[in-house]
Amino acid sequence: SQTIHQWPATLVQPVGSPLSLECTVEGTSNPNLYWYRQAAGRGLQLLFYSVGIGQISSEVPQNLSASRPQDRQFILSSKKLLLSDSGFYLCAWNPPTSTDTQYFGPGTRLTVL
Amino acid sequence: QKEVEQNSGPLSVPEGAIASLNCTYSDRGSQSFFWYRQYSGKSPELIMFIYSNGDKEDGRFTAQLNKASQYVSLLIRDSQPSDSATYLCAGGNLGGSQGNLIFGKGTKLSVKP
Numbered sequence: 001s002q003t004i005h006q007w008p009a010t011l012v013q014p015v016g017s018p019l020s021l022e023c024t025v026e027g028t029s030n031p032n033l034y035w036y037r038q039a040a041g042r043g044l045q046l047l048f049y050s051v052g053i054g055q056i057s058s059e060v061p062q063n064l065s066a067s068r069p070q071d072r073q074f075i076l077s078s079k080k081l082l083l084s085d086s087g088f089y090l091c092a093w094n095p096p097t098s099t100d101t102q103y104f105g106p107g108t109r110l111t112v113l
Numbered sequence: 114q115k116e117v118e119q120n121s122g123p124l125s126v127p128e129g130a131i132a133s134l135n136c137t138y139s140d141r142g143s144q145s146f147f148w149y150r151q152y153s154g155k156s157p158e159l160i161m162f163i164y165s166n167g168d169k170e171d172g173r174f175t176a177q178l179n180k181a182s183q184y185v186s187l188l189i190r191d192s193q194p195s196d197s198a199t200y201l202c203a204g205g206n207l208g209g210s211q212g213n214l215i216f217g218k219g220t221k222l223s224v225k226p
Binding site: 032034036041042043044046049059088090094098099100101102103104105106107109 | 117144145147149154155156157158159162164201203206207213214215216217218219
């Protein structure tokens with residue numbers, strides 16, 4: 001069966017510090033991968049998605065970036081965090097041939113102080 | 114701007130009643146629609162998807178889609194206190210190189226014992 005992992009689970013970082021969040025999927029090959037952010041009082045906002053190694057599409061211009069160095073690994077990064085980067089970061093995946101499923105990882109709660 | 118609109122609630126129903134959650138979407142190109150349940154502090158979990166006009170039943174849950182009216186709903190029969198959560202509606206197209214979903218902000222459901 002497939003599982004999706006995210007770490008860390010929680011993170012408190014000062015403004016201006018760097019960020020690296022990791023997501024890995026097990027039990028599948030060539031998944032479509034997504035990074036979402038859920039800020040307080042707002043809906044899920046798609047940040048990045050990837051259909052393969054090195055293929056990243058950005059949905060929202062901001063100080064975040066994403067990379068996919070391996071087939072089942074997706075990383076979200078920032079060089080300098082802003083207060084507005086606080087939120088619940090969710091990684092999601094679906095099989096590349098599937099149009100009817102998208103599964104979320106457990107999420108990382110980021111607080112920028 | 115592609116949008117999915119939901120009433121934020123809270124929607125309060127007594128235990129054993131039918132809970133009705135509604136959602137409208139703006140993008141007529143959306144092919145698939147999803148309902149997720151999100152408990153406080155947790156990541157969303159997929160309940161149902163629907164892509165054809167009409168009803169789709171799965172246990173106590175029934176999803177309804179009306180593409181002409183751009184309207185999606187979720188009925189929960191015999192509501193239980195454990196159904197208390199925020200329900201997210203999403204629409205879009207998965208699969209291929211441009212698949213992604215647009216999420217509503219969610220409706221908070223409270224089932225009173």
